[in-house]
Amino acid sequence: MTALSWLSQFFLNTLFLLILYLCQRLWFQQSRAWWRKRRWPLAPHLILFIGLMAGVAWVFHFHYAYLPPGLWWLYGLLAVYFIGSIPAAAVWGLWLGLRRILLRRPPATAADMGRRRFLNSAAGACALAPLACAGYGFLIERTDVRITHVSIPLERRFAHLRGLTMAIIADIHLSPYFDARDLARVVARINRLRPDLITILGDFISFRTTIPVVMQTLAPLRARYGKFGCLGNHEQIKQVQNRVTRACAGVGIEILRFSGRELAIPGGKLNLMGVDFFANNRCQDVRSIAGCVRPRDYNVLLSHNPNVFSHLGAMPIELTLAGHTHGGQIRLHEGPLDITPVELVTPYIAGLYRNQGRYLYVNRGLGTVMVPIRFGARPEITHLQLG
Numbered sequence: 467m468t469a470l471s472w473l474s475q476f477f478l479n480t481l482f483l484l485i486l487y488l489c490q491r492l493w494f495q496q497s498r499a500w501w502r503k504r505r506w507p508l509a510p511h512l513i514l515f516i517g518l519m520a521g522v523a524w525v526f527h528f529h530y531a532y533l534p535p536g537l538w539w540l541y542g543l544l545a546v547y548f549i550g551s552i553p554a555a556a557v558w559g560l561w562l563g564l565r566r567i568l569l570r571r572p573p574a575t576a577a578d579m580g581r582r583r584f585l586n587s588a589a590g591a592c593a594l595a596p597l598a599c600a601g602y603g604f605l606i607e608r609t610d611v612r613i614t615h616v617s618i619p620l621e622r623r624f625a626h627l628r629g630l631t632m633a634i635i636a637d638i639h640l641s642p643y644f645d646a647r648d649l650a651r652v653v654a655r656i657n658r659l660r661p662d663l664i665t666i667l668g669d670f671i672s673f674r675t676t677i678p679v680v681m682q683t684l685a686p687l688r689a690r691y692g693k694f695g696c697l698g699n700h701e702q703i704k705q706v707q708n709r710v711t712r713a714c715a716g717v718g719i720e721i722l723r724f725s726g727r728e729l730a731i732p733g734g735k736l737n738l739m740g741v742d743f744f745a746n747n748r749c750q751d752v753r754s755i756a757g758c759v760r761p762r763d764y765n766v767l768l769s770h771n772p773n774v775f776s777h778l779g780a781m782p783i784e785l786t787l788a789g790h791t792h793g794g795q796i797r798l799h800e801g802p803l804d805i806t807p808v809e810l811v812t813p814y815i816a817g818l819y820r821n822q823g824r825y826l827y828v829n830r831g832l833g834t835v836m837v838p839i840r841f842g843a844r845p846e847i848t849h850l851q852l853g
């Protein structure tokens with residue numbers, strides 16, 4: 467990590483902690499005032515709030531690393547509060563400021579009083595909306611896997627590949643929030659699509675202990691030209707690149723690690739290549755794959771990090787497939803409005819991108835990291851067709 471990226475990371479973390487502190491302070495003051503109005507003893511309020519903050523620290527610091535058995539739902543609810551309470555505090559804080567300016571004078575009439583009560587309730591409902599969205603993202607959208615159908619145009623010289631289909635998945639991150647049963651359903655849906663080729667774009671795991679169950683569940687996948695994959699940052703973090711590569715080979719999935727595999731398709735060839743995960747400041751190293759590129763074939767690159775797409779240089783790679791972003795995982799995308807934390811690290815969040823006749827497809831992944839919530843970024847199986 468360079469000094470500059472360390473500094474920017476430090477600045478972002480400090481800013482986030484400051485925002486988190488201000489939001490929680492507001493909720494503490496508001497809930498205390500509400501509690502006091504009811505003349506309830508204040509000690510239980512303090513104990514409850516300290517408990518809630520300990521839960522927030524659990525979510526913020528440990529992620530899924532310490533999930534006591536049977537308590538996955540408690541972690542989920544705390545994550546809903548953690549994510550929802552920040553925008554909720556922004557809305558409620560804004561309303562408190564407005565109220566102080568606009569409603570300075572005491573209400574003159576009963577109608578005035580009624581109007582104020584209505585405005586207060588409306589602001590409360592607006593402040594609750596982010597919590598409701600986070601709850602929806604935890605309970606519904608997290609496992610609502612969708613199949614996306616994509617068609618990639620082909621140059622005439624690759625006409626032999628017209629109609630070839632590929633099923634793509636990424637970021638399995640097996641955990642209590644996307645478990646073996648969820649993955650088995652994905653495997654069954656892929657097999658029903660009868661793809662010619664299957665690619666799995668890294669982050670098979672979040673925890674070492676799940677490698678055997680992930681592989682067992684992926685084993686029934688079937689495709690005419692085979693099953694291929696590349697490794698993600700979580701295989702790197704857990705230092706299980708070799709273990710996952712071997713385990714994949716055991717269930718017929720070939721992991722391409724700075725290597726290529728020429729597939730003989732009737733009428734021509736398709737050259738499939740894969741690279742290990744590159745951190746954002748090392749994406750230019752993708753050019754180390756140059757020796758595997760076959761200029762006369764249709765070249766497809768598997769890379770967990772989509773940012774390599776900006777660094778392909780003159781390499782004739784027609785199609786790059788990536789994951790890593792989880793489609794933003796939490797993304798507010800409506801018309802021109804597009805907000806997701808993932809925007810801080812990549813311009814390639816989800817879907818199809820085109821640059822100088824070359825294509826990149828970014829799959830939204832299946833599992834989650836940090837918080838078991840997906841909003842505006844449903845888990846995805848891509849069904850891609852050439853031609």
Ligand SMILES: [Fe+2]
Nearest residue numbers: 637669698790
């Ligand atoms: Fe991931």
